[in-house]
Amino acid sequence: MKLHELTIEKANELLKKKEITAQELTEDILNRIDECESKIGAYVTIDKEGALKSAKSTDEKADFTDPLAGIPMSAKDNICTKNLKTTCCSRMLENFVPPYDATVISKLRERNAIILGKTNMDEFAIGSSTQTSFFHTTQNPWDLSRVPGGSSGGSAAAVASDECIYALGSDTGGSVRQPASYCGVVGLKPTYGRVSRFGVASLAATMDTIGPITKNVTDCAIVLSAIAGQDSFDPTSSDIPVDNYLQKLKNDVKGLKIGIPKELLYHEAVSKDVKDAVLNAIKVYEDLECICEEISLKNAEYAMSAYLVTLAAEASSELGQYDGIRYGYRTSSDYQDLKDFYKKTRGEGFGFDVKWHIILGTYLSDEKYYDKYYLKAQKIRTIIKKDFDEAFKKYDFLITPTTPTTAFKIGESSDDPFKMHMNDLCVSIVNLAGLPAISLPCGFSKGLPVGLQIIGKAFDEAGILQVAYAFEQNNDYHTRRIKERMV
Amino acid sequence: MFIDDETISSMADVAHIFLSQEERNKIAEEFDSLQQSFETLSKLDIQEVEPTVYPITDKNVFREDTIWESLSIDEALANAPEKDKGFFLVPRIIEE
Numbered sequence: 001m002k003l004h005e006l007t008i009e010k011a012n013e014l015l016k017k018k019e020i021t022a023q024e025l026t027e028d029i030l031n032r033i034d035e036c037e038s039k040i041g042a043y044v045t046i047d048k049e050g051a052l053k054s055a056k057s058t059d060e061k062a063d064f065t066d067p068l069a070g071i072p073m074s075a076k077d078n079i080c081t082k083n084l085k086t087t088c089c090s091r092m093l094e095n096f097v098p099p100y101d102a103t104v105i106s107k108l109r110e111r112n113a114i115i116l117g118k119t120n121m122d123e124f125a126i127g128s129s130t131q132t133s134f135f136h137t138t139q140n141p142w143d144l145s146r147v148p149g150g151s152s153g154g155s156a157a158a159v160a161s162d163e164c165i166y167a168l169g170s171d172t173g174g175s176v177r178q179p180a181s182y183c184g185v186v187g188l189k190p191t192y193g194r195v196s197r198f199g200v201a202s203l204a205a206t207m208d209t210i211g212p213i214t215k216n217v218t219d220c221a222i223v224l225s226a227i228a229g230q231d232s233f234d235p236t237s238s239d240i241p242v243d244n245y246l247q248k249l250k251n252d253v254k255g256l257k258i259g260i261p262k263e264l265l266y267h268e269a270v271s272k273d274v275k276d277a278v279l280n281a282i283k284v285y286e287d288l289e290c291i292c293e294e295i296s297l298k299n300a301e302y303a304m305s306a307y308l309v310t311l312a313a314e315a316s317s318e319l320g321q322y323d324g325i326r327y328g329y330r331t332s333s334d335y336q337d338l339k340d341f342y343k344k345t346r347g348e349g350f351g352f353d354v355k356w357h358i359i360l361g362t363y364l365s366d367e368k369y370y371d372k373y374y375l376k377a378q379k380i381r382t383i384i385k386k387d388f389d390e391a392f393k394k395y396d397f398l399i400t401p402t403t404p405t406t407a408f409k410i411g412e413s414s415d416d417p418f419k420m421h422m423n424d425l426c427v428s429i430v431n432l433a434g435l436p437a438i439s440l441p442c443g444f445s446k447g448l449p450v451g452l453q454i455i456g457k458a459f460d461e462a463g464i465l466q467v468a469y470a471f472e473q474n475n476d477y478h479t480r481r482i483k484e485r486m487v
Numbered sequence: 488m489f490i491d492d493e494t495i496s497s498m499a500d501v502a503h504i505f506l507s508q509e510e511r512n513k514i515a516e517e518f519d520s521l522q523q524s525f526e527t528l529s530k531l532d533i534q535e536v537e538p539t540v541y542p543i544t545d546k547n548v549f550r551e552d553t554i555w556e557s558l559s560i561d562e563a564l565a566n567a568p569e570k571d572k573g574f575f576l577v578p579r580i581i582e583e
Contacts, residue, residue: 099562192543206541235548236541302531305524316502323503325577327566339503341578347505355504356514359495360521362502376528378538385539421524434542458543 003028004162005482008071008219011165015064022070025165026055026114029072033116033163039487041138042148042158044077045085046117058112067222069112074164076155077118078125079210080199081105084115088201089133090123092322092329092349102199103234104168104210104227111226116164120154123351124319125170125203126311127151128178128423129408132353137410140182141485142448146407149179149423155213156183160481166214166223172203173307174402174427176211177439181402181451184441184481186220186468187213189427191458192434193238195224196231204314205236207307207431216478217440217469221245224461243462253288253470259295259395264426269404277443277450278401284474285399285467295395297387299380303429304421306380309364310432313374316361322349385433392457397467400426402439402451430455438464441477447484449477489518489525 003025006014014020030048037043051072058070075081078088080098082105087093101109108115122132130138130153138153140146141161148157152169156179159167169176171189180187188211195210202208212223228242264270265278282292324330324345331344347355364373391398404425430437435455442452452471456464472478495514499506506514560573569576 096566099558099565192541232550238543302527305527308521308524309528320502324568326563326575328568330568335578338578338580342503343499343505346503350504352510352513355506355510356517358502358504359498359506359514360518362498363490363494366498366501373525373528375538376531376533378540379533379536380528380531381539381542382536383533385542432542 004032006165007215008067008165008222011071012064012067012069015070022055022058022114023052025070026051026072029116029162029164036161036163036487039139039144040141040157040161040163041136042119042154042161042163043074043117044087044089044120044135044154047084047115050084051114051116054112054114058114061112066111068108068226070114071165072114072116073108074116074119074155074158074167075105076121076152076167076169078121078170078201079105079168081115081118084118086118087134088124089121089135090349090351090354091134094134094329096327098199100199103196103231105199107227119152119158119167122151122153122353124201124354125151125172125175126315126353126357128174128420130154130179131410132351134351139410140407141481141487142184143407144486145409146448147182147410149182149407151175152213153179156180156185156187159183159185159213159215161485161487162482166212166219168227169211169213170200171209171211171431172207173311173431174424176213177402177427177437177451177453178423180213180439181449182407184449184477185213185215186217186438186440186478187211188220188224188438188461189430189436190224190228190461191238191436193236194436194459194461195227196229196234196237198231198233202318204311205318206314207310217465217472218246218249220438221249221465228461238459240459245462245465248462248466249469251466253285253290253467256290256397256467257395258285258290258292259391259398260292261297261300261398261400262294263297263300264400267404267425269422269425270401271405271445273445274401274403274405274450277445278399278452281442281452281471282399284471288470295391295398297384297391297429299383299387300429302380303384303432304425306377306384307424307428307432308421309373309377310381312357312361313365314361316358316365319354319358322346324349381432384429388433388435397463398455400453400455402426402453406445406448406450426453434458436461436464438468440468440472442471443477488515489522490515
């Protein structure tokens with residue numbers, strides 16, 4: 001196996017035995033990046049010097065007790081990395097260099113993680129294809145004519161092409177799980193509040209989460225263990241103790257009750273191949289002696305609309321901070337007054353999709369329409385939460401497809417906004433309720449990966465990892481990327 | 488037309504964003520494409536339901552009012568588009 005194809009677990013084993021060094025591992029992956037990037041474009045910033053310096057320092061410390069020590073990773077470009085450009089893939093922050101690390105990055109640096117660089121994303125995380133990035137579109141390693149998904153498309157593509165051992169993404173309405181599904185890798189959205197959001201550019205403050213994208217479920221458990229936990233810098237982070245995810249990973253799943261929401265699996269948007277792959281996955285769980293039954297999430301049909309309203313309204317507020325005063329893009333055009341200055345700065349600094357969402361959010365938050373749309377969307381959140389609470393009284397986990405289809409062609413959906421939003425059919429409902437969910441590969445359709453989503457109760461990341469691990473042991477879907485991808 | 492050009496211009500003014508006519512036309516089309524979504528919301532009668540804003544945590548978090556180390560002035564100004572003698576330089580807001 002080539003060094004860049006290693007998992008965290010396997011790389012750590014070799015580092016501990018001194019069969020490889022962190023520098024060798026990092027150099028191999030940097031060479032892999034050189035080989036791939038002209039075709040995939042997963043990265044927007046590569047810090048070769050910084051990565052090799054960290055690797056050298058980690059080798060000198062010679063302590064690989066921590067499984068993440070010396071392991072090269074990448075971070076989505078909305079996660080602040082001190083002294084390394086963090087742009088949110090927008091002209092607005094094109095040259096922004098953070099003076100501090102996000103908490104998730106600090107935690108990984110304490111464990112001697114090697115940061116290779118920053119990955120491509122939809123501008124300000126608004127999108128599900130990585131096509132709205134100010135810099136370039138990322139290509140899916142399985143089929144270079146297709147999108148990697150979004151908005152964490154760069155992170156997912158980098159893991160799928162072995163251009164890093166693992167990556168971090170952010171998930172507000174599916175942006176870790178959906179690209180993980182399209183790229184045939186594992187992506188986890190934690191419970192809202194499980195992982196600190198400090199230092200991560202905010203999109204929708206009541207739905208944003210940060211999660212790992214990895215090559216397998218064990219690696220996902222390792223990364224989550226490192227980044228989870230309360231943070232005094234994030235008042236929405238939870239004080240519930242962090243579980244031992246690795247210890248619980250191999251627990252038997254026999255007797256667990258799994259619900260299958262029919263409104264999602266049998267929705268008309270879900271393709272036959274995706275449905276068949278998920279139904280086959282359900283058979284695997286039945287063979288493992290889980291009890292699998294169809295259930296109803298009776299208000300699921302309202303989730304997409306409620307999500308869109310919530311996203312736009314909150315985003316229009318969060319993006320108000322970008323005004324050309326303290327940081328970021330500032331217009332060089334003439335202006336009449338302060339308001340004209342703001343309008344030109346923001347009009348020039350943001351891309352169209354971001355501007356459109358801000359206008360939508362401003363409209364939905366206007367006092368004339370507030371009750372009709374935004375307040376109603378928050379009431380739909382209540383009834384959707386109740387649906388999940390009812391389901392979890394009887395069932396331990398829920399299973400759905402991650403996405404209704406496999407990865408679409410670059411340019412295919414981008415001019416049909418409602419079709420784009422349908423990509424989030426099965427994932428955004430989870431963000432409304434704040435629950436944890438994981439996506440892992442469960443099959444293929446015409447050579448493209450299909451993702452299975454497992455949803456758990458709040459703060460039961462250990463449970464969804466356990467259920468995902470049990471499925472993964474029964475197939476090789478998570479390793480097929482090495483032979484079957486295009487690069 | 489779900490939303491007219493005047494309303495889009497008004498929203499752009501509130502949001503402090505300049506939009507070209509072409510962008511305003513495109514935004515009007517985007518609104519139209521979401522009409523189905525808005526109708527889905529409006530048909531649901533849930534007046535008596537309480538809204539949920541934060542899905543999981545819903546408590547105020549406080550800390551002791553003690554001074555702790557934050558960014559230096561240089562760090563805070565490092566990304567300033569324009570600065571002078573430890574200040575952000577901003578457009579004039581007071582008439583001469």
